[in-house]
Amino acid sequence: MKHLAAEGGAQILMPVWSEIIVGLIAFAAVCFVLMKFVFPRMEETFRARVDAIEGGLKRAEQAQAEANQLLEQYREQLAEARTEAAGIRDEARADAAAIRDEMLAKANEERDRVIAVGKEQLAAERQTLIRELRSDIGSLAVDLAGRIVGESLADEAQRRGTVDRFLTEIEADGRASTGAAGRR
């Protein structure tokens, strides 16, 4: 090239073949190594990196979803438990009311029964008393009248049933008055 330098400047645009060949071989070597061994692996790494990041995000999302689901489940269970507790409470309250009513009913019944029994006994005693009293009063009255009149009226009275009649009248009177009183 040196000999051309003297002729002027145009030869700088003239390529030197040996340089082109050397340059091509060197460039081809770089292309071969980089395009075959380096850049495809870089693309692979890029892809793996994207996968790793996206996979991480996906995993995080999944975990989040799982946690949310679990929370929802717990909430549901809690709500269920609450309604159940409320149900149990209501039931218990109803049971208590029922028991109280039953007890009350039983007590009322017992009271009524006791009262009825008492009344019956009272009535029976009264009947007995009346019966005794009637016979006693009869004899007492006859005795008393006999003493007043001075003779024994016992046979006469018995014969005529005076005492009985008298007592029946009294009884009728008493019954009428007690009936009126009871009504009143």
Add this chain to the structure above:
Amino acid sequence: MAGEPAILASDFPPGVKDFDFEGLVPGLGQAVTKVTILAWLAAALIIVFFLVAYRKPKLVPTKTQWMAESMYGFVRDGVATEVIGAKRGLRFAPYLTTLFLFIIVMNFFGIIPFLQISPNSHISFPMFLTAITYVMFLYLGIRKHGFFGYIKHTLILPGVPWPMHFLLVPIEFVQNFLTRPVTLAVRLFANMFAGHLLLLVFTLGGVALMNAQTVFFRPLSVVSWAMAIIMTFFELIVAALQAYVFVILTASYVESSLADEH
């Protein structure tokens, strides 16, 4: 003291001759020069770095693995899927990244001390890289649309009144099949060539000023060298930018071949 710098000063002004390197192995000519050795070095650096960084890829990357991934991700997401499309672009990401890395590493050689020349400042390198891009977008276009379909797809603009085609078809032809490859190659080459020349001008200019006959000019060499340092940072930006431009244009050409509409 006066003798040694005088030799350096004789190199000023720099010119095309500064881009010539002697063949290091007799008989192989230009096949083994500083420039081709640097091309090999670029290839070796890229291969070794990526093989080491990606020997055992992990989901949570190490620092080197992260760096390697960032480089690939930059072209993959910033150029391939951005320009060509999310689905189709992914197929081209490995090639575009390799292209980007190869160009940017060789460009950086222009400002690395002792290397200080980018192979891309020799037209041969941008030329074969452009040839690959050219063949690639032609092949992809013909594969997608068929030969005549692709020609029609490229040259005939839809929705244009027919007389306009007499004007537009030649323009489209020149633009797509001639200007594209030439500009792609020359842009990269010229930037690297000019960058190297610029650094030479300021560096050698400083030396020349240092040895100036007029004593008052000598302090100005400091200014010249300061400019060389500033230009080095500027070249850093240019190196990265030109690699990016080359790749994004390649992607854009590929996209235009794969597009359904013009």
